[in-house]
Amino acid sequence: MTKRRMRLGLSVANFGYHYAAWRLPESRNEADHDIGHHLRNAEIAERGLMDFLFFADLAVVRDVEHPTIRRDMEQSHLKLEPSLVCSALAACTSRIGLVPTMSTTFNQPYNLARRLASIDHISNGRMGWNLVTSTDKEEAANFGLSAPLTSEQRHARAREFAEVVRGLWDSWDDDAFMRDKVSGRYFDRAKVHFLNHEGTHFNVRGPLDTARPPQGQLPIITAGASANAQELAAEVADMVYSAFAHFDMAQNYYASVKGRLAKYGRCPDSLRIMAGIMPIVGHTREEAQAKFDRLQDLLDPRVANGMLLINQFPDMSAYGPDDKVPDMQVMDIHLTAARDPGVTARLMERARREGMTMRQLYAAVSAGFWHLGVIGTPTEVADTMQTWFEQGAADGFVVQPPYLPGSAEDFVDMVIPELQRRGLFRTEYEGRTLRQNLGLPVVPSRYAA
Amino acid sequence: MNRRMRLGLSMAGAGEGATGAALFENILRRLQLAESAGFDFALFPDEAAAAVGGAFHAGLEPLTLLSALAAVTRHVGLIATASTRLQDPFHLARKLASIDHLSGGRAGWNLATAATGGETRNFGLPVDEPAAALDARAREFLSIVRRLFVSWDADAFPRDLASGIYMDRAKMHRLEHAGAHYKVRGPLDVAQPPQGEAIPVMTSATTADAQDFAAEFADIVHDRPATADAARAQYRAVKARLSRHGRPPESLLMMPGVTPLVAGTQQRADDLRGALYDRADPDEGPDARGAIVAGTPAHIADILEGWIASDAADGFVVLTSGLPGGVEDFVALVVPELQRRDLVGSSYEAATLRGYLGL
Numbered sequence: 001m002t003k004r005r006m007r008l009g010l011s012v013a014n015f016g017y018h019y020a021a022w023r024l025p026e027s028r029n030e031a032d033h034d035i036g037h038h039l040r041n042a043e044i045a046e047r048g049l050m051d052f053l054f055f056a057d058l059a060v061v062r063d064v065e066h067p068t069i070r071r072d073m074e075q076s077h078l079k080l081e082p083s084l085v086c087s088a089l090a091a092c093t094s095r096i097g098l099v100p101t102m103s104t105t106f107n108q109p110y111n112l113a114r115r116l117a118s119i120d121h122i123s124n125g126r127m128g129w130n131l132v133t134s135t136d137k138e139e140a141a142n143f144g145l146s147a148p149l150t151s152e153q154r155h156a157r158a159r160e161f162a163e164v165v166r167g168l169w170d171s172w173d174d175d176a177f178m179r180d181k182v183s184g185r186y187f188d189r190a191k192v193h194f195l196n197h198e199g200t201h202f203n204v205r206g207p208l209d210t211a212r213p214p215q216g217q218l219p220i221i222t223a224g225a226s227a228n229a230q231e232l233a234a235e236v237a238d239m240v241y242s243a244f245a246h247f248d249m250a251q252n253y254y255a256s257v258k259g260r261l262a263k264y265g266r267c268p269d270s271l272r273i274m275a276g277i278m279p280i281v282g283h284t285r286e287e288a289q290a291k292f293d294r295l296q297d298l299l300d301p302r303v304a305n306g307m308l309l310i311n312q313f314p315d316m317s318a319y320g321p322d323d324k325v326p327d328m329q330v331m332d333i334h335l336t337a338a339r340d341p342g343v344t345a346r347l348m349e350r351a352r353r354e355g356m357t358m359r360q361l362y363a364a365v366s367a368g369f370w371h372l373g374v375i376g377t378p379t380e381v382a383d384t385m386q387t388w389f390e391q392g393a394a395d396g397f398v399v400q401p402p403y404l405p406g407s408a409e410d411f412v413d414m415v416i417p418e419l420q421r422r423g424l425f426r427t428e429y430e431g432r433t434l435r436q437n438l439g440l441p442v443v444p445s446r447y448a449a
Numbered sequence: 450m451n452r453r454m455r456l457g458l459s460m461a462g463a464g465e466g467a468t469g470a471a472l473f474e475n476i477l478r479r480l481q482l483a484e485s486a487g488f489d490f491a492l493f494p495d496e497a498a499a500a501v502g503g504a505f506h507a508g509l510e511p512l513t514l515l516s517a518l519a520a521v522t523r524h525v526g527l528i529a530t531a532s533t534r535l536q537d538p539f540h541l542a543r544k545l546a547s548i549d550h551l552s553g554g555r556a557g558w559n560l561a562t563a564a565t566g567g568e569t570r571n572f573g574l575p576v577d578e579p580a581a582a583l584d585a586r587a588r589e590f591l592s593i594v595r596r597l598f599v600s601w602d603a604d605a606f607p608r609d610l611a612s613g614i615y616m617d618r619a620k621m622h623r624l625e626h627a628g629a630h631y632k633v634r635g636p637l638d639v640a641q642p643p644q645g646e647a648i649p650v651m652t653s654a655t656t657a658d659a660q661d662f663a664a665e666f667a668d669i670v671h672d673r674p675a676t677a678d679a680a681r682a683q684y685r686a687v688k689a690r691l692s693r694h695g696r697p698p699e700s701l702l703m704m705p706g707v708t709p710l711v712a713g714t715q716q717r718a719d720d721l722r723g724a725l726y727d728r729a730d731p732d733e734g735p736d737a738r739g740a741i742v743a744g745t746p747a748h749i750a751d752i753l754e755g756w757i758a759s760d761a762a763d764g765f766v767v768l769t770s771g772l773p774g775g776v777e778d779f780v781a782l783v784v785p786e787l788q789r790r791d792l793v794g795s796s797y798e799a800a801t802l803r804g805y806l807g808l
Contacts, residue, residue, distance in 0.1 A: 023610050030606075035520060059539060061621075061636055064618060064623075065618065078639060079639070080639065084516035084551065087514070087517040087520075090517055091473070091517040092521065106540070114513075115513045117510075118510040118514060121472050121473060122509065122513075123470070125469070141634035143633075187501075187505065192499075203573035204570075204571055205571055207501065209496065209498055209508060210507050212468075214468070298613075302613075303613070
C-alpha cells in the first residue's frame with residue numbers, strides 16, 4: 001500500500017490574506033485586475049507540485065459605507081470573476097488544478113454545469129468546484145434578495161443543485177460522439193441521456209450542450225461548521241475546506257464530518273479534509289517573525305479596528321494601538337455566519353488576562369485566528385502540518401498566503417521540500433487531472449452498464 | 450478614402466470533432482485565422498441546449514471560452530452571445546467586465562432577448578413568452594448592466610501606499626436599482642472595464658420592435674438577410690430610427706451574415722453553391738446562411754463592395770459553410786483583395802473593440 005500523502009491547495013485572494021499585503025512596496029499595484037499576477041501565482045503553485053489553486057469569491061463589495069470598517073483601505077474587494085480567471089489560467093498552464101467558487105443560491109444549475117464542464121475541457125480535466133450556498137446579506141441584495149436564505153433553504157437548494165449538475169455532466173457517454181463521415185451519424189442517440197429532472201427548486205430537461213467533461217465528475221469542495229454544512233459535505237463533497245486555529249477543534253471537526261460518511265455509503269477516505277493554514281516562513285524564527293512584523297507595521301489601526309469588528313469583537317475604535325484591550329463584551333451579532341463566536345470570546349478573555357495591548361490583539365487576529373497560523377522555520381511549519389496530518393485533524397491543507405506572490409514562493413521553496421523529505425508530499429504529479437492527483441477514483445457515468 | 454468595411458467571423462461549429470483540450474485548440478486555430486486576417490471580431494453563437502434532433506455537436510459555454518481565448522490572443526475582438534432571459538444582470542455584468550479587463554478592452558456582447566424551446570426546458574421557464582415582455586426585460590437588464598460597468602470611476606483606485614487609501618469611496622456609484630424584473634443593489638465588484646460603459650452590444654433586428662430596441666441601444670446589428678434588397682430594407686429601417694434617439698447613422702453598424710464560397714472559377718463556385726443546397730439541414734431556418742456569395746475572390750469582393758456602396762451593409766459577419774472555399778479561402782484570397790481596395794485595414798489600428806469598429 002502506498003503511503004498516505006498530503007494534498008495542498010493555494011488560495012489566491014488578490015494580494016494575499018494579510019490586510020496590509022497591498023501596502024508592501026513589492027506588491028503589484030493592480031494585482032486585483034491583472035491576469036499576469038494570477039498567472040505568476042499559478043506558476044509558483046505548479047512549480048511546487050501543489051494540487052490546485054483556490055479562488056474564494058463573494059459577488060459583492062461589502063460594508064463599503066460602514067463608518068468603522070474601512071473597506072476603502074482594504075484590498076481584495078474588487079476582483080476579476082474567478083471562474084473566468086480559471087478559464088484564462090487553464091489556457092496558460094498545464095498541470096495545476098483550478099477551483100473557483102460558485103454559488104448554488106445565485107446560479108442556475110444548467111448554466112453552472114456547462115461553465116464548469118467547459119473549463120474542464122479547456123484545461124483537460126483540471127477543474128474543481130468550490131460549492132458555496134452564500135450567506136452574505138449584501139451579496140444577496142445584488143441578486144434581488146432582501147435577506148439571505150435560511151440555512152435549511154440554502155442547503156436544500158444546494159443538494160438538489162449538485163444532483164442536477166452531476167446528472168447533467170453524465171448527459172453524454174464518453175463515446176457518444178462517433179462523427180462517422182461515411183454513415184453521416186454525428187452522435188449515437190443511444191448514448192445521450194435526458195435528465196428530465198423535476199424537483200422542488202429546478203426543472204431541467206437536459207442534455208447538456210457540452211460533452212462529458214474529461215474528469216467525468218469534477219471534484220467538489222465545500223466548507224462550513226454547521227450541522228447542515230457538514231451533512232452536505234458528507235453527501236456531495238470530495239474535499240472540505242476546514243477553518244480552525246486549534247488542533248483539538250480541527251480534530252473534532254474532522255471526526256464529525258468523517259463520521260457522517262457511512263450513512264451515504266462512503267468510506268472515510270473518499271472525503272479529504274483540507275485545513276486552512278497561513279504560514280509565514282523564514283530560514284530562522286526571527287526572520288519569519290520579521291516578515292510578519294513588517295506586515296503589522298503597515299496595518300493601519302483604522303483597518304485593524306474594522307478587522308476586529310468583522311470578527312465579532314466589540315467596537316474598540318476609541319482605543320489606540322498602545323492602549324490595553326478594554327473589558328468589553330463580544331458582540332452577539334454574527335457578521336459572518338457559521339463561525340463559532342466562542343473563538344472571539346476566548347481571545348478577548350486571554351487579552352484581558354495577559355494585559356494585551358490593542359496592537360498585540362491586532363497581531364493575534366492577523367496571524368491566523370480562524371485558521372491555523374504558523375510563523376516559523378520550514379521545520380516548524382512542517383512539524384505542525386505533520387501533526388495535523390498524522391493525528392486526525394487534516395488530510396491536506398489550503399495555504400492562505402499572507403502576501404502574494406512572495407509568501408507563496410516561500411512556502412513552495414522552503415516548506416514543500418521539507419514535506420517531501422519527510423515523504424509527506426509528492427515529488428512529481430501522479431496524474432494529468434485534478435481527480436487523479438487528489439487520488440480520487442474514476443466515477444463511471446450513472447448510465448454505464 | 451473608401452468607407453471602411455467591418456469584418457467579423459462566426460465561430461459556429463468551431464472545434465467540431467474534438468473534446469478536451471483538442472476542442473479548445475481547434476477553436477483557437479479558427480480564432481487565430483481571424484486575428485491573422487485582421488478581423489474586427491469573432492462572434493460566438495450560443496444556445497444553452499443540445500439540439501439532439503439535428504446535427505448537434507457539443508461546444509463550450511461562450512463567456513467561459515472567451516476568457517481562455519483572451520489569454521492567448523492579442524488583438525481580435527471577442528463577442529459572446531448571452532440571453533437576458535437566461536442570465537442574471539449582476540453576474541453577466543461582472544463576467545463581461547472581467548473579460549474586458551482580461552482582454553484589454555476586446556469584449557462584446559451579442560444580446561439575445563429570448564430563450565429557445567430547448568433553453569426554456571433546461572431553465573424551467575415558461576414557453577412562448579410574449580415578445581413585449583421579453584423586450585421589457587431586456588431593456589431593464591441592459592440598463593442595469595451598463596450602469597454596473599461604471600460603478601467605479603476610472604480613477605477610483607488610488608492604491609496609495611503612503612496614506613493607505615485603496616479606493617476612493619466618493620468615486621463609487623451604488624446602483625440601488627428596483628425595477629419590474631430585477632432588484633440590484635450594486636456596486637459591481639469589478640473596476641470599470643477598459644471600454645467603460647460602452648462594451649459593444651450586438652443584437653438582431655428583424656421585427657419593428659427589435660429595430661426600435663437596436664436603434665436605442667445597439668452598436669451592431671447582425672442578421673442574415675438572404676438578398677441585398679432585404680439587407681437594404683433592414684438597413685434603412687434601422688438607421689432611420691436612430692435620429693429619434695439622437696444618434697448619428699454611423700453610431701450603429703449593420704453587419705449581416707454572408708456565406709462565402711470562394712473558387713478559382715465561377716463555374717466551380719456555382720458547383721459549391723449546389724453542394725451547399727444539397728446538404729442543407731432540414732431543421733435549418735431559411736436565414737441560417739445569409740446571402741451566399743459564390744465566385745472568384747474578385748467577384749466576391751465586388752459583391753461585398755457593392756453592398757457597402759449601396760447601403761445594404763457597413764460590414765459583414767462571415768459564416769462558415771463546412772465546404773471547401775469557406776473561411777480559410779476567404780482569409781487567404783478575398784481579404785487581400787479587400788485590402789488592395791482599401792476597404793479593410795491590414796493591421797489593428799486601435800486599442801479596443803470599440804476602436805476597431807470606429808465607434
